[in-house]
Amino acid sequence: MSMPELDKEAIEFLTRFFGGTASALEQFFAEWWWTNHPEARNQFPFTRPEQHLPFWSNIIIGGISVAEALLGLGIEEDPMKLLERVDYKVKEQMKEFAKGLRKFGEGGILYSAPMLTKTTIVHNVPTPVAAPIGQVRTEQLLAGRVIKL
Amino acid sequence: MNMVTQKETEEFFIRLAGALTGGLEDAGLEGYQKSTGMRTFPFNQLNPKIPFCDDLIVGGLAIPPWVIGYLMEEDARKKGDMKAMEFGKNLEMFGEGDVIYALNMLIHHELCLLMEPQIFAPATMVTSVPASVPRSDVGHKVIKL
Numbered sequence: 001m002s003m004p005e006l007d008k009e010a011i012e013f014l015t016r017f018f019g020g021t022a023s024a025l026e027q028f029f030a031e032w033w034w035t036n037h038p039e040a041r042n043q044f045p046f047t048r049p050e051q052h053l054p055f056w057s058n059i060i061i062g063g064i065s066v067a068e069a070l071l072g073l074g075i076e077e078d079p080m081k082l083l084e085r086v087d088y089k090v091k092e093q094m095k096e097f098a099k100g101l102r103k104f105g106e107g108g109i110l111y112s113a114p115m116l117t118k119t120t121i122v123h124n125v126p127t128p129v130a131a132p133i134g135q136v137r138t139e140q141l142l143a144g145r146v147i148k149l
Numbered sequence: 150m151n152m153v154t155q156k157e158t159e160e161f162f163i164r165l166a167g168a169l170t171g172g173l174e175d176a177g178l179e180g181y182q183k184s185t186g187m188r189t190f191p192f193n194q195l196n197p198k199i200p201f202c203d204d205l206i207v208g209g210l211a212i213p214p215w216v217i218g219y220l221m222e223e224d225a226r227k228k229g230d231m232k233a234m235e236f237g238k239n240l241e242m243f244g245e246g247d248v249i250y251a252l253n254m255l256i257h258h259e260l261c262l263l264m265e266p267q268i269f270a271p272a273t274m275v276t277s278v279p280a281s282v283p284r285s286d287v288g289h290k291v292i293k294l
Contacts, residue, residue, distance in 0.1 A: 013245060016164075020253040028260045073153060102153075110164055110249045114172020121176035125183045 015100055019068070019107025023061050027115065030057040054119040062116050065108025072102030163239055167246030171211055175254065178203040200258040211251040215244025 034046050034057070045056035053059075075083075075098035083091050182192045182203065191202040199205075218241030225233035 016245075017249050017252070020249045021256060024253040024257040025260075028257050031261065032264065076153065106161055106164070107249055110168040110246050111253045113165060114168045114175070114250045115254070117169060118172045118176040118179070121173075122179045122183060125180040127183060128186055 012103055015103040016107030016110065019065070019104035020111035021107075022104070023065055023108040023111040023115075026061045026064065027058065030055075030061070052120070052124055054116055054123065058112075058116055058119055062109070062112035065105050065112050067105070068108060069102050069105025072098045072100070072105055074098075076102060160242055163242045164246030164249070167211075167214070167243035167248075168250040169246075170243075171207055171247040171250040171254075174210060175204070175207045175251075178207065198262060200255055200262065204255060204258055208251040208255050211244060211247035213244070214240050215248050218242070218244050 030045070033040060040046055045060055047056055048054065049056065049059070076095055078084075083094060086094070178191070181187070191206055194201055218237050218239070221237030222234050222241055223237075225231075225237055
């Protein structure tokens with residue numbers, strides 16, 4: 001692989017990677033806010049659209065990434081021919097920027113889509129309920145005697 | 150003429166498949182931890198300032214397909230084997246997607262641990278165990294026989 005081609009691939013990878021990092025930072029900020037502002041709990045965006053789905057805050061993070069990618073794609077493709085009247089040089093610069101924005105958004109989707117999948121799966125995994133008195137779980141029996149304090 | 154080619158669309162979906170694989174590995178491990186309440190390896194930390202071992206494993210699993218794909222592509226390029234080169238490139242992109250998810254997930258967990266290690270608990274983890282659910286590890290004493 002030639003060096004300019006490798007450089008181009010490296011830049012594209014880094015653009016996608018930082019798109020993912022931006023989504024991770026948005027998620028961190030939302031969780032930081034949730035932790036430090038108890039009054040914001042159980043209020044939008046820290047509510048769920050449905051009890052089995054993730055928080056709105058996480059869904060919004062995914063939505064921001066999709067919007068970035070679509071905006072980039074929209075400028076690049078220009079389906080409404082809005083860039084026809086713009087100077088050729090400016091048009092080329094805008095298309096280059098749009099390509100970068102699309103790849104940045106793609107990186108965000110590559111982080112937020114699995115994050116939402118994971119959050120949904122883990123949220124719906126049932127938590128173990130304590131065994132009733134007099135009935136001990138198998139692994140506890142194997143580990144030793146359980147004494148109710 | 151479409152600026153975004155069919156090839157680029159396919160490449161995006163290959164990367165997304167890689168990232169989703171990482172997400173499913175992560176969900177599998179965390180789901181298992183949540184359902185069993187296990188606190189031993191891989192659900193422990195080597196150091197309180199670094200993420201849990203299960204997250205590090207997910208990060209580690211992302212790197213081999215990326216590196217193997219790249220090496221395979223380069224090797225096939227030298228030999229002129231176009232089929233193997235294509236496979237190597239796809240494997241590299243699959244690993245790239247996984248790396249983008251897993252490393253950013255580790256960055257997110259690391260930030261959570263570094264900022265406020267004592268009081269910070271991600272919203273997903275706290276709400277997953279409501280206060281009304283009795284915990285099996287509280288109020289009991291296990292004596293090793």
